Amino acid sequence: xxxxxxxxxxxxxxxxxxxxxxxxxxxxxxxxxxxxxxxxxxxxxxxxxxxxxxxxxxxxxxxxxxxxxxxxxxxxxxxxxxxxxxxxxxxxxxxxxxxxxxxxxxxxxxxxxxxxxxxxxxxxxxxxxxxxxxxxxxxxxxxxxxxxxxxxxxxxxxxxxxxxxxxxxxxxxxxxxxxxxxxxxxxxxxxxxxxxxxxxxxxxxxxxxxxxxxxxxxxxxxxxxxxxxxxxxxxxxxxxxxxxxxxxxxxxx
Numbered sequence: 293x294x295x296x297x298x299x300x301x302x303x304x305x306x307x308x309x310x311x312x313x314x315x316x317x318x319x320x321x322x323x324x325x326x327x328x329x330x331x332x333x334x335x336x337x338x339x340x341x342x343x344x345x346x347x348x349x350x351x352x353x354x355x356x357x358x359x360x361x362x363x364x365x366x367x368x369x370x371x372x373x374x375x376x377x378x379x380x381x382x383x384x385x386x387x388x389x390x391x392x393x394x395x396x397x398x399x400x401x402x403x404x405x406x407x408x409x410x411x412x413x414x415x416x417x418x419x420x421x422x423x424x425x426x427x428x429x430x431x432x433x434x435x436x437x438x439x440x441x442x443x444x445x446x447x448x449x450x451x452x453x454x455x456x457x458x459x460x461x462x463x464x465x466x467x468x469x470x471x472x473x474x475x476x477x478x479x480x481x482x483x484x485x486x487x488x489x490x491x492x493x494x495x496x497x498x499x500x501x502x503x504x505x506x507x508x509x510x511x512x513x514x515x516x517x518x519x520x521x522x523x524x525x526x527x528x529x530x531x532x533x534x535x536x537x538x539x540x541x542x543x544x545x
Contacts, residue, residue: 324412325375326351326541327366329395330383332358333505341503341528342383348529349537351381356394367402371409378402379541380411383502385418385441386449412544417502417536418452423459425530426498431522435466436492438483438520440511441500443472450477456500467492470500473511480511484518498524502533 330342332355339359346353352370354363363380370378380399382391399411426439439457444450453470461468467487471480478486484495497515501508503526512523527533 324377324379324541324545325370326379326381326414326537327363327370328353328383328537329363329380329398330355330359330502331390332356333503334358335505338503338505341526345383345502345529345533345537349534351537351541353383354398356390356398363398364401364405367398367409367411368405371402371406376408377410377412379414379544381414381537381540382416383537384416385422385500385502386444386446386452387416387418388444388446388449391416414540414544417533417540418456419536420456420459421536422500422527422530422532423456423463425527425532426456426460426500426524427463428530430464430496430498430524431494434464434494434496434522436484436487436490436495437461437464437466437468438471438480438487438495438497438515439468439500440471440473440480440497440508440515442507442511443475443477445475450475453500460498471497471511471515473507473514480515480520481518484515484520494521496520496522496524499526501526503528 328346328351342353352366354361354366367378380395382395384391395413399413402411403409437460439460441453457468457470467490469483471478471483487495497520499508508526515523
C-alpha cells in the first residue's frame with residue numbers, strides 16, 4: 293500500500309473512531325441543598341434533637357423561634373456560598389400555621405435578601421408511614437393506644453393526628469386515639485379513659501412529636517396521670533422520618 297493510501301486509511305479510521313464515541317454530556321447540576329425549618333423551643337433538648345436529625349439527613353437547619361440560626365440566615369449563607377436554588381422543608385408534622393404562613397415568609401425574605409436565589413417549599417413531614425416508627429418496641433400485651441401530639445386549632449391538623457392514631461392502632465390490632473397537649477381536642481388522659489371504657493386495660497402512649505420539649509412533656513404527664521403502662525419517645529432520627537425528609541425534598545427538586 294502506498295504512503296498516500298495508508299495515510300488516507302488512517303484518517304478514515306480516526307474519523308470513524310471519533311464518530312463512534314458517545315457525545316459528551318454536561319455534568320448534572322448538584323441537588324439543591326435542604327434547609328430543615330423547625331419551630332424551635334426554650335427546652336435545650338429540642339434543638340439538640342433537631343440538629344441530630346439534620347445531621348442524619350445531610351441537611352442544614354434553622355429555627356423559627358427560640359433557637360439559632362434563623363432559617364433566613366441559613367438560606368442567605370447558602371446563596372453567599374454560590375447556591376442559586378435551595379429547598380426549605382418544614383420539620384413539622386401538621387400542615388398548620390407555621391407551614392402555611394411562616395415558611396412562605398422565610399422563602400420570600402431570603403429571596404429578597406439575595407436576588408437570584410430561588411427557594412422551593414417542601415411539604416411537612418407528617419405522614420401515616422410514621423405510625424410504624426411509633427409502635428416499634430411497644431410491649432406485646434398492649435390493648436389500647438393513645439397517640440400524643442402537640443395540638444393545633446387547624447381542623448385538618450387534628451384530623452391528620454387522628455389518622456396516624458388509627459393507622460398505629462391498625463398495625464397493633466388495638467383501638468387507638470389521639471391525645472393533644474394543647475388546643476381543641478381530647479387530652480391524653482381523656483383518650484385513655486375512653487379506651488378503658490371500651491374495654492382496654494393496658495393502654496400505651498406514643499409520642500407523635502419530632503423532638504422532646506415542653507408540650508411533649510405535658511402530653512406524657514397527662515397520659516401517665518391516667519395510668520398508661522408505657523410512654524414512648526419522640527421520633528428523633530427514626531429511619532421512617534429520615535426517608536420522608538428525603539422524599540419531600542426530592543418532590544420539589
